[in-house]
Amino acid sequence: MYTQALNSSDGDDRGIEDAARAAQFQARIDDDERIEANDWMPAAYRKTLTRQISQHAHSEIVGMLPEGNWITRAPSLRRKAALLAKVQDECGHGLYLYAAAETLGTSREELVDLMLSGKAKYSSIFNYPTLTWADIGTVGWLVDGAAIMNQIPLCRCSYGPYARAMIRVCKEESFHQRQGFEIMVTLCRGTEEQKAMAQNALERWWWPVLMMFGPPDKASQHSDTSTKWKIKRFSNDELRQKFVDATVPQAQYLGLTIPDPGMKQNANGNWEYSPIDWEEFNQVLAGNGPCNRDRLAARRKAHEEGAWVREAAMAYAEKRENRKLAQAAE
Amino acid sequence: MATPNTPLWEVFIRSRNGLAHKHVGSLHATDATLALQAARDIYTRRGEGLSIWVVPSNAITASDPSEKGMMFEPSESKIYRHPTFYDVPDEVGHM
Numbered sequence: 001m002y003t004q005a006l007n008s009s010d011g012d013d014r015g016i017e018d019a020a021r022a023a024q025f026q027a028r029i030d031d032d033e034r035i036e037a038n039d040w041m042p043a044a045y046r047k048t049l050t051r052q053i054s055q056h057a058h059s060e061i062v063g064m065l066p067e068g069n070w071i072t073r074a075p076s077l078r079r080k081a082a083l084l085a086k087v088q089d090e091c092g093h094g095l096y097l098y099a100a101a102e103t104l105g106t107s108r109e110e111l112v113d114l115m116l117s118g119k120a121k122y123s124s125i126f127n128y129p130t131l132t133w134a135d136i137g138t139v140g141w142l143v144d145g146a147a148i149m150n151q152i153p154l155c156r157c158s159y160g161p162y163a164r165a166m167i168r169v170c171k172e173e174s175f176h177q178r179q180g181f182e183i184m185v186t187l188c189r190g191t192e193e194q195k196a197m198a199q200n201a202l203e204r205w206w207w208p209v210l211m212m213f214g215p216p217d218k219a220s221q222h223s224d225t226s227t228k229w230k231i232k233r234f235s236n237d238e239l240r241q242k243f244v245d246a247t248v249p250q251a252q253y254l255g256l257t258i259p260d261p262g263m264k265q266n267a268n269g270n271w272e273y274s275p276i277d278w279e280e281f282n283q284v285l286a287g288n289g290p291c292n293r294d295r296l297a298a299r300r301k302a303h304e305e306g307a308w309v310r311e312a313a314m315a316y317a318e319k320r321e322n323r324k325l326a327q328a329a330e
Numbered sequence: 331m332a333t334p335n336t337p338l339w340e341v342f343i344r345s346r347n348g349l350a351h352k353h354v355g356s357l358h359a360t361d362a363t364l365a366l367q368a369a370r371d372i373y374t375r376r377g378e379g380l381s382i383w384v385v386p387s388n389a390i391t392a393s394d395p396s397e398k399g400m401m402f403e404p405s406e407s408k409i410y411r412h413p414t415f416y417d418v419p420d421e422v423g424h425m
């Protein structure tokens with residue numbers, strides 16, 4: 001999902017840990033206890049979570065770009081106010097998540113620098129462009145819909161600060177999905193051209209959205225440890241299936257066609273989708289998606305152009321502090 | 331160049347009259363005024379609060395979780411601190 005690059009394994013360094021403490025730690029997890037910032041934890045748990053939470057945070061921040069693109073061109077004041085509020089929420093989500101990641105011992109500034117240098121990843125989905133207004137509806141409906149599927153189980157994640165941040169995020173995410181779906185309903189009830197625009201957006205977003213859930217279970221090596229540590233409660237394929245089953249009736253309601261002619265409902269009522277083009281996913285993760293370069297360039301520009309504000313605020317705080325100290329000395 | 335760190339603050343919000351301030355998360359800001367404004371924007375976008383406290387994170391002294399057994403032992407072992415420890419005859423009724 002927002003942390004797809006985690007699926008590569010980076011070795012197991014638990015051999016060097018104190019075995020007794022590790023066993024005690026696992027017992028706490030098995031008892032459904034929450035792990036808190038100052039508790040002992042295996043180094044690999046800390047590392048996995050730092051990467052997962054910070055990648056999730058980067059995704060929220062980069063995710064502001066494709067939607068921010070349409071704020072000035074929203075078709076009405078109502079839509080504009082809603083989109084502005086949504087993009088502001090994404091920023092808030094990024095900040096809650098950076099705060100949760102920092103409790104594991106890496107500063108936000110360091111985490112942001114890793115993203116800006118291209119070392120840390122963010123979700124593949126934000127490397128696709130938002131070409132028309134219908135894309136804003138589709139992003140809310142599908143991208144936020146997929147995010148909710150993934151994030152609800154994270155509210156019960158074993159790491160307390162992450163779980164608490166996810167509860168706040170999930171409360172707000174529901175508004176995002178509903179405002180997106182409302183845009184789709186309006187377009188689908190509109191003129192032929194508006195409906196065609198909605199159909200076109202669905203066709204471009206459908207497969208990238210399914211890829212958001214990450215590689216198929218048989219290809220994902222990292223999941224076992226994450227499951228054992230109760231960071232992850234459902235597999236990529238389970239969540240993807242849940243999402244497809246929830247989304248098909250919504251597309252039918254809109255009168256839109258999902259771009260998968262081979263899709264069929266099986267005896268259990270699950271919608272079986274055609275194979276996903278994982279080569280496209282790998283290319284986007286490797287930096288070769290349609291907007292990878294644009295997104296990073298936009299983040300770097302914002303960071304560099306904001307440097308003087310950070311410096312000025314810091315200089316002002318220091319000046320006031322020094323004045324206070326001087327007055328106290330008099 | 332590495333981005334310099336900005337001070338960290340802990341945010342507490344009173345959600346309604348009569349309730350205590352509760353920890354909701356943390357944020358970065360250079361001074362208390364900016365920390366309060368950022369807390370409003372980050373943690374109260376939907377009527378979550380009537381009052382905000384921001385506290386520099388490094389001003390908080392915390393107990394050590396690995397010593398919680400020893401730290402909280404007195405509260406576990408003194409059953410005579412609880413009302414159910416004392417026998418009151420049934421005839422007396424509720425007390």
